[in-house]
Each structure stands twice: as C-alpha cells, then as structure tokens.
Amino acid sequence: MRVIIVGAGQVGSSIAQSLASDHDVVVIDTDGERVDELTYSHDVLPIQGDGTELEVLEEAGIADADMLIASTDSDETNIVTCGVAEVLGDAFTIARVKQPQYLRAWERARGAFGVDFMVCTDLLTAKAIVAVIGLPTAHDVDMFADGLVQMTEFEIPTESPVANQTIAEADRFDSLTFAAILRDEEVLIPTGETVIQAGDDLIAIGSPESMRGFSTAVAPQSEGPSDVVIVGGGEIGFQTARLLENRGYKPRLFEHDEERARWLAENLPKTTVLHGDATDQDLLERENVGSADVLVSALDNDQKNLLSTLIAKRMGTDRTVAVVAAADFSSLFEAVGVDVAVSPREVTAEEITRFTRARRAENVAIIDGDRAEVIEVEVDAESVLVDRPIRESMADLPEGVVLGAITRGNDLITPRGDTVVQVGDHVVVFADVDALTEVTEKL
Amino acid sequence: MTDVAVDWRTSATLLGTVLKALALPLAATAAVAAWYGEAVVPFLAPLGLTLAVGVALERFDRHDLRLREAYLMVALTWLAIALVGAIPFLIAGQGVLADPVNALFESMSGVTTTGATVIDSFDAHGRSIHLWRSLLQWMGGLGILVLAVAVLSQISVGGAQLMETETQTENVTKLTPRIEETARLIGGIYAGLTGLMVLSWLGLHALGLAPNVTLYQAVAHAFTAVSTAGFSPQPASLGAFSPAIQWVTILFMFTGATNFVLLYFLLQGDPTRLKNSEEFRFYLGIVLGLTALTVTFLVGSAQFRGVEPTIRHALFQVVSIVTTTGYATVDFNVWSAGAKHMLFLGMFVGGMAGSTTCSIKTVRWLVVVKSLRRDLFTEIHPEAIRPVRLSGNVVDEETIKDIYGYVLLSVVIFALLTVFIVTDATRATEHVGEFDAMGAAASTFLNIGPAFGAAGPYGSYLHFPETTKAAMIVLMWVGRIEIIPVLVILTPAYWRS
Numbered sequence: 001m002r003v004i005i006v007g008a009g010q011v012g013s014s015i016a017q018s019l020a021s022d023h024d025v026v027v028i029d030t031d032g033e034r035v036d037e038l039t040y041s042h043d044v045l046p047i048q049g050d051g052t053e054l055e056v057l058e059e060a061g062i063a064d065a066d067m068l069i070a071s072t073d074s075d076e077t078n079i080v081t082c083g084v085a086e087v088l089g090d091a092f093t094i095a096r097v098k099q100p101q102y103l104r105a106w107e108r109a110r111g112a113f114g115v116d117f118m119v120c121t122d123l124l125t126a127k128a129i130v131a132v133i134g135l136p137t138a139h140d141v142d143m144f145a146d147g148l149v150q151m152t153e154f155e156i157p158t159e160s161p162v163a164n165q166t167i168a169e170a171d172r173f174d175s176l177t178f179a180a181i182l183r184d185e186e187v188l189i190p191t192g193e194t195v196i197q198a199g200d201d202l203i204a205i206g207s208p209e210s211m212r213g214f215s216t217a218v219a220p221q222s223e224g225p226s227d228v229v230i231v232g233g234g235e236i237g238f239q240t241a242r243l244l245e246n247r248g249y250k251p252r253l254f255e256h257d258e259e260r261a262r263w264l265a266e267n268l269p270k271t272t273v274l275h276g277d278a279t280d281q282d283l284l285e286r287e288n289v290g291s292a293d294v295l296v297s298a299l300d301n302d303q304k305n306l307l308s309t310l311i312a313k314r315m316g317t318d319r320t321v322a323v324v325a326a327a328d329f330s331s332l333f334e335a336v337g338v339d340v341a342v343s344p345r346e347v348t349a350e351e352i353t354r355f356t357r358a359r360r361a362e363n364v365a366i367i368d369g370d371r372a373e374v375i376e377v378e379v380d381a382e383s384v385l386v387d388r389p390i391r392e393s394m395a396d397l398p399e400g401v402v403l404g405a406i407t408r409g410n411d412l413i414t415p416r417g418d419t420v421v422q423v424g425d426h427v428v429v430f431a432d433v434d435a436l437t438e439v440t441e442k443l
Numbered sequence: 444m445t446d447v448a449v450d451w452r453t454s455a456t457l458l459g460t461v462l463k464a465l466a467l468p469l470a471a472t473a474a475v476a477a478w479y480g481e482a483v484v485p486f487l488a489p490l491g492l493t494l495a496v497g498v499a500l501e502r503f504d505r506h507d508l509r510l511r512e513a514y515l516m517v518a519l520t521w522l523a524i525a526l527v528g529a530i531p532f533l534i535a536g537q538g539v540l541a542d543p544v545n546a547l548f549e550s551m552s553g554v555t556t557t558g559a560t561v562i563d564s565f566d567a568h569g570r571s572i573h574l575w576r577s578l579l580q581w582m583g584g585l586g587i588l589v590l591a592v593a594v595l596s597q598i599s600v601g602g603a604q605l606m607e608t609e610t611q612t613e614n615v616t617k618l619t620p621r622i623e624e625t626a627r628l629i630g631g632i633y634a635g636l637t638g639l640m641v642l643s644w645l646g647l648h649a650l651g652l653a654p655n656v657t658l659y660q661a662v663a664h665a666f667t668a669v670s671t672a673g674f675s676p677q678p679a680s681l682g683a684f685s686p687a688i689q690w691v692t693i694l695f696m697f698t699g700a701t702n703f704v705l706l707y708f709l710l711q712g713d714p715t716r717l718k719n720s721e722e723f724r725f726y727l728g729i730v731l732g733l734t735a736l737t738v739t740f741l742v743g744s745a746q747f748r749g750v751e752p753t754i755r756h757a758l759f760q761v762v763s764i765v766t767t768t769g770y771a772t773v774d775f776n777v778w779s780a781g782a783k784h785m786l787f788l789g790m791f792v793g794g795m796a797g798s799t800t801c802s803i804k805t806v807r808w809l810v811v812v813k814s815l816r817r818d819l820f821t822e823i824h825p826e827a828i829r830p831v832r833l834s835g836n837v838v839d840e841e842t843i844k845d846i847y848g849y850v851l852l853s854v855v856i857f858a859l860l861t862v863f864i865v866t867d868a869t870r871a872t873e874h875v876g877e878f879d880a881m882g883a884a885a886s887t888f889l890n891i892g893p894a895f896g897a898a899g900p901y902g903s904y905l906h907f908p909e910t911t912k913a914a915m916i917v918l919m920w921v922g923r924i925e926i927i928p929v930l931v932i933l934t935p936a937y938w939r940s
Contacts, residue, residue, distance in 0.1 A: 254826075258828075261828045262828055262830070264828075265828040265830050266830045266837040269832065269835065272824070272827055272829070273827065274824065274828070275826045275828050276826040283826060287824065287826075
C-alpha cells in the first residue's frame with residue numbers, strides 16, 4: 001500500500017515508523033531538517049514541501065496512493081490537505097485534528113472537507129483519561145460495539161482481595177470474560193485454575209456494568225472518585241475537564257498561563273480554574289491537592305508531568321494519571337509510581353491503525369505497546385466461527401486467542417463453550433501479537 | 444482638513460428631528476383640550492416653536508453619529524424635551540405650575556419618568572394638563588428603551604452591555620439585523636402593553652369591579668404605569684381605585700420593568716429565555732422578598748385588617764418603588780419605621796436592564812453580588828480564576844468595573860444630594876429631617892417619585908427651596924440617562940480632539 005504522510009512531527013513520524021516496514025511510505029514536511037532526519041532513520045521517501053500544494057502532492061504520487069494521512073500541527077492545514085488530495089485521486093484520507101469543533105462538523109457529515117476519517121488526538125486522549133478515572137483500578141479502557149462491550153486492563157494491587165484468587169473464584173460477573181494476564185513479559189491466557197497475582201495486569205472484556213462491578217471487587221475500599229485535579233490546561237486538560245463536567249464532576253484545573261487560565265475559566269463553568277504552576281509545592285499544599293482522589297497531569301512536557309504526579313503522590317493523592325508524549329516512556333512512568341500513563345500518540349496510532357492495516361477489524365485496541373491486540377470483527381459466512389459452537393471453532397484458532405464478547409444487534413452475549421456464532425454478529429477478540437495475523441485471516 | 448473634536452452639528456440635526464417629532468403629542472393633547480373645552484394655546488404655541496426650531500436645526504449638515512456625538516445627543520435630547528414639556532404648564536398658568544422652576548421640575552420629572560410632583564392641588568389643573576404630564580412620562584419611558592437599543596448599547600455604561608449578556612444575544616440590536624427595526628419592535632411591545640392596560644381597566648369597569656374608571660383615567664394611568672413613571676391625575680394616586688384595578692396595575696408596573704427583549708421572545712412563544720434569565724429571577728426574588736418583609740412589618744404594626752389588603756398594599760408599594768413607578772395606594776408615610784425602611788431600600792433596586800425602569804437596576808446588583816461572592820472565594824483560593832456569569836454567559840471584567848463605578852457614583856451623588864437638601868433647607872429656615880432628605884434625594888435622583896415626609900406619596904415637592912428643586916431637576920436628568928453621558932460631556936477631554 002502506498003501511504004502519504006503529511007507532517008513529520010511526533011505523530012507523523014510515529015505513524016511513519018510503524019508503517020515503514022510493510023508499506024511504501026512517502027513523508028511530506030515543510031521543514032527541511034526534519035525531512036533529512038527521516039531519511040536517515042526510516043525507510044521512507046521524504047519530500048520537502050507544503051502538503052496543501054497540488055504540485056507537492058503530485059510529486060508524492062497522490063494519484064497512485066491508497067491513503068493519505070495529514071498529521072501536521074495545524075488542523076486547518078490537515079483539512080485542506082485532505083481536500084486537495086480528494087481532488088487529485090481517490091486515496092483514503094485521514095486528517096488528524098486537535099480542535100474538537102472540526103470533528104463535530106465532520107461527524108455531522110462524514111466525508112466533509114474531503115476527509116474520509118478524522119482523528120481528534122486530544123479528544124481521544126481526554127476520553128481515554130476520563131474512562132480510566134471512572135474505573136479506579138483500570139489502566140486502559142477501550143470501547144467496542146458502540147459501547148456495548150468494554151475492554152479494560154486492570155492492575156491488581158497488593159492488598160486486593162482478588163489477588164491470590166483463581167480465575168474461577170474471581171469470575172462472579174455474568175457478562176465478563178478474563179481474556180489475558182500480563183505478568184512481567186509474559187502474556188498468559190488464563191484457565192479457571194490460573195491464580196491471579198498482585199501486580200498482574202488483567203485484561204477483561206465485557207459489559208461496562210460488570211467492569212464497574214469487577215473494579216470494586218479489585219479495590220473495594222476505593223469508591224468512585226469525587227475530587228479530581230487536572231494539571232495543565234492545554235487542549236487535553238480542557239477536554240478532560242469538559243468530559244468530566246458532563247459526567248457531573250466539578251474538577252479543579254491548574255494552568256500556569258494567566259490568559260489561558262481565564263479562557264478556561266470562562267469555558268468550563270463547573271471547573272475551578274487555578275492560575276499557578278503545578279510544580280509549586282506551596283500552591284499544591286494550599287489547595288490541598290494531597291486529598292484529591294485523582295490527579296491528572298496533562299502538561300505539554302513529559303518531565304513536568306512525571307514531576308507533578310510524583311509530587312502529588314507524595315502529598316497523598318490516591319491515584320495519578322500522566323499524559324506521556326513519548327510513548328516509549330509509558331512503562332517507565334508506571335514503573336516509578338505513576339498509576340496510569342496515557343500516551344496521545346499511542347491513542348492516535350490505535351485509531352489510525354484501523355485503516356492502515358488491511359484487515360476486517362472494525363475496531364482495535366493495542367495492549368501495552370504492541371504485545372497484544374483486542375479487535376472487533378463482524379462475522380461473515382467465511383469465518384471459522386460461523387454456525388458452530390465456540391468449543392469446536394476454538395480448535396481451529398491458534399493459541400493466545402480469547403473470544404471476549406459477542407454482540408448480536410443491541411444485545412451482549414457472553415461467549416460460553418456452547419454459544420453458536422451467527423453471520424452478522426460482532427465478536428471482540430483478544431489476540432497475542434504472535435497469533436494476530438492468523439486470527440484475522442480466519443475470523 | 445482636521446476632524447473637529449465634537450461634531451455638534453450632527454447632534455443638533457438629530458435633536459431637531461426629535462423636536463419636530465414632539466409636534467405630534469402636542470397636537471394630540473391640543474385635540475383633547477379642545478374636546479374638553481379647555482385652552483389649546485398652551486399646546487399649540489410650543490407645537491409651532493418645536494416645529495420651527497426642529498426644522499431649523501435639521502438644516503445643519505448631518506454626518507455619521509460617532510460616540511462623542513451620541514453622548515451629546517443623548518444629554519441634549521432629554522434636556523430639550525424637558526424644556527419644551529414645561530411650556531404648556533407655564534402658558535396654562537394654573538396653580539403652582541405657573542412658576543418657571545415648578546414647571547420645569549414637573550416637566551423634567553415627567554420626561555425622566557420620575558413622577559415627583561410639585562402639584563399641591565390636583566383640581567387646579569385641567570384634564571389636558573394632567574394628560575400632558577402623563578404623555579411626557581409615556582414618551583420618556585419609550586425614549587429610554589429606544590435610546591438603550593439604538594444609542595446606549597454603543598456607549599459603555601455597563602447596563603446596555605449587560606442587557607446583551609442577559610438576553611443571550613451578542614448585541615441587543617441583533618433582535619433584527621437593523622436597529623430601526625428593533626426599535627420599532629420594542630416600541631410596538633410598549634404601545635401594545637399600554638393598549639392592553641387601557642383595555643383591562645375598561646374591562647374591569649365593564650365587569651363592575653372598577654366603578655370610577657373612565658377612558659380618560661384608563662389612558663392617563665396606562666401612560667404612566669407601563670412607563671414605570673408614576674404621575675396620576677388623582678391626588679390619592681391608585682388609592683382612588685378599586686382593589687381589582689390595583690392588582691392589575693401591579694402586573695403592568697412589573698411588566699414595564701421587565702427586559703423588553705425577553706418580553707419580545709416571550710411574545711414569540713419562547714418563554715425559556717425569561718425562565719432562564721438569572722436577572723429576572725433575581726428581580727422577582729427581590730420583589731417577593733421585600734414584600735414578605737414589608738408584610739411582616741405591617742402585620743407587626745397592625746396597619747391593615749385582613750390578609751388580602753395587607754398583601755395587596757405591601758406588594759403594590761414594593762412593586763411601585765422597586766420598578767421606580769411611584770404610584771401609591773395608601774400613604775405609606777404613616778407606616779411603621781420597619782415597613783418604610785423596606786421601601787427606602789427598594790428605591791435603590793430598580794427593575795431589569797432593557798426596560799423602562801430607572802435606579803441602579805437589578806442586573807447591576809446581581810453582578811455586584813456575584814462578584815463579591817467570587818472575591819470571597821478567591822480570598823481563600825488566591826490563584827482561582829472565576830469569571831462572573833450571568834445566565835451562563837461570562838461578564839467581562841471591564842463591564843464589572845463599569846458597574847462598580849456606576850454604583851459607587853450613584854451612592855456618592857445620592858449622599859451629596861442628601862447633604863445638599865438638608866443644608867439648603869436649613870439655609871431657607873425650613874426643617875427637613877435626615878431620613879426624609881435621604882428619601883427625597885434617592886427618589887428624585889433615582890427617578891422614583893414619592894419619598895417620605897412632606898414629599899411622601901400624598902404630598903409634594905413644592906415646599907423645597909427653589910435651589911433644592913433646581914438641583915433635583917439637574918439630578919433627575921443626570922440619573923435618567925445613567926449619569927455617564929452627562930459627566931462625559933462635562934470633561935474637557937471630551938471637547939478636545
């Protein structure tokens with residue numbers, strides 16, 4: 001597949017990196033130095049120029065391209081680039097935008113602006129943060145089948161009653177499937193006898209209600225959070241506060257730039273906006289941040305995010321969530337004490353992956369960088385699953401695969417051995433990275 | 444060619460247009476005078492004068508109205524109408540109005556919709572003169588609305604911008620794309636309300652619930668109720684009419700002090716804006732709260748027998764004072780100190796922005812209350828940034844500053860006027876008690892009308908020294924156009940380029 005990426009910033013480079021091995025990638029950027037850098041680091045064709053110009057896109061071979069991903073820092077440039085590409089060929093266009101207002105307009109009329117798919121990085125990140133906040137022990141939350149099915153990655157704390165129980169003991173919820181346990185570098189597919197250990201990352205697939213129930217079972221003492229503090233009022237911080245407001249929270253938000261703080265205060269009626277530096281310990285003490293249930297650090301600098309979450313943790317904040325721009329640092333952050341690290345790039349990459357990989361997956365969640373994936377597939381007549389009990393069809397699938405949930409219309413069906421899958425069902429499947437290719441072919 | 448600092452010619456031509464327009468009400472009153480067999484000269488003479496002066500002024504070159512000319516025009520218009528309004532009183536030469544200061548006081552009180560009167564004997568004046576008083580107030584009430592829409596919205600006085608915030612339109616003039624059209628719509632609502640009030644009074648009469656109501660009475664009172672102005676041809680004001688009439692009048696005074704833009708949306712079948720308006724809820728709350736307190740005081744002093752009269756008189760007086768109308772159903776001057784002080788407090792409230800009302804106006808108080816509450820919060824959380832919101836919309840800090848300035852200025856002028864009234868009375872070897880002086884100062888400067896003591900609802904301002912009355916004339920004018928335009932044209936910087 002020929003893919004043109006316009007904009008070689010963080011997201012653009014990241015996408016280029018993940019695609020370069022399997023596809024012909026052309027990267028366009030106005031910055032000559034960045035283009036040069038790309039030439040040395042990835043096997044891509046770099047072009048220096050403005051992606052909104054006809055000639056530049058033609059030079060990049062837009063006529064033969066299958067996909068164009070516009071991922072510069074300017075929303076307008078990305079949208080215009082897709083519009084121009086639309087004129088020059090029939091490549092599938094993806095625009096990355098920061099401002100949700102463009103997304104809202106695009107959602108009203110899909111395909112507007114010549115954009116076939118729009119990804120709003122900051123909104124996606126904020127949604128991920130808010131989903132994690134809602135489940136006190138969750139690391140990562142992804143929705144499937146229009147919200148009927150949820151994939152959640154739980155970290156099992158030492159003092160958790162679930163620790164040292166077998167899967168059979170812990171499985172008290174009807175519509176919940178334990179898909180996998182990530183223990184150290186291993187990916188375990190659990191059986192009824194598998195014992196859950198403290199420190200495990202447990203991947204569960206099921207209904208949102210059962211997730212909330214299991215979340216309470218994992219950490220009974222932690223009720224839903226009520227006092228949420230957000231540090232950093234950039235677009236991610238703003239969207240997080242906005243989504244939390246919609247859910248009835250009254251968050252507190254720290255922003256160091258006064259003008260921006262004023263703007264935030266005007267646009268977030270239920271949020272208390274504080275003008276100040278989140279690494280100012282006096283301020284944090286004065287505002288009693290230690291008593292907060294959750295602190296989200298959404299500054300535009302990874303080091304500062306790490307610092308502010310560690311300070312908060314030290315002051316007594318129950319749970320900390322940090323935004324990590326460099327996806328590689330996610331596990332490092334979690335290793336040194338940050339409860340959840342959310343990477344906008346990873347979130348965006350997941351979103352874009354659905355289209356860049358030629359498979360029938362409706363929806364994808366990438367687990368822990370790239371160790372495994374949860375995918376949603378609409379079952380057709382070719383699938384090995386069709387018209388037979390799961391017990392039988394599982395034999396034809398490789399190891400490291402778990403059928404997490406089935407949806408039929410608007411109903412959620414928890415898969416059991418004798419469940420028969422029909423054409424048109426959506427299945428949500430966990431798959432180890434090694435089994436991925438085979439699974440997608442057979443489903 | 445350099446720009447002149449103030450293009451007074453433009454203001455003059457606009458003033459000419461306004462003066463010319465005065466011919467119509469003068470002609471109408473002359474016709475009424477003729478109908479009742481009263482002298483028509485008092486109205487026809489100023490009619491000729493305004494036409495002549497108006498046409499003459501219109502001959503100046505007119506350019507676009509800039510901010511400076513707008514200030515001048517606003518200030519001059521009200522002054523000029525007051526001067527013209529006094530002419531019929533002088534020419535008619537009846538009773539105390541034959542005196543120039545008294546005539547001008549009555550006229551200024553009329554056009555500013557104050558409702559303070561110097562008349563001591565109501566029978567001394569013809570019906571046409573009484574009607575002219577009412578008509579002056581009706582024009583004054585409409586004038587301020589049109590002015591607010593067309594001109595004041597472009598002048599920073601805090602109120603008009605707030606009206607925009609409150610009505611959730613970026614700009615009041617955006618009711619329709621054209622200012623003229625908006626002014627006409629608002630004028631239509633105003634005239635419609637007046638007509639409705641005439642009909643409801645006559646309707647009550649037809650039902651036998653209002654024995655002494657005539658078409659004349661209905662029209663004269665409709666002119667001064669909807670404009671929240673308060674002149675009445677009856678010495679006993681609304682006390683001369685039945686309880687049913689008093690209840691209906693409460694409703695019209697209350698409506699007259701409600702934001703006309705919200706009324707417009709209500710008429711469009713959209714009651715949500717009125718319901719969601721924080722200012723409206725605040726205004727309603729103040730009226731009900733003050734009434735409840737007044738009722739408590741009245742019950743405590745056993746002023747009235749029965750529940751209905753107590754509530755009716757308390758509500759009537761509170762609505763009349765809060766909306767700056769100034770009608771009375773009883774002589775509240777003889778009420779207990781507690782009840783009287785409730786009314787005194789009510790004088791500083793005023794109705795909603797964008798209505799015919801005067802005084803400080805509820806929206807300003809609401810912003811003051813909210814910003815004080817914000818200040819208390821930021822006292823504990825110094826880094827918190829908390830915008831003041833009105834019905835969900837952010838009020839910008841400049842507007843809040845304007846409002847504080849306005850409230851402070853109002854209080855200062857009120858205090859100075861009080862001192863002036865007391866000392867001037869002493870100089871003229873008369874005695875005016877301090878509370879009465881405060882009442883009279885608030886009542887004239889805030890354009891309410893009746894006060895306490897000799898200037899109470901059934902008394903008059905006649906006994907004040909000429910100098911005090913002159914000062915009141917000026918301050919009624921200043922108060923009506925929201926102080927700032929007058930202060931602005933008095934600054935030297937205004938006249939420099």
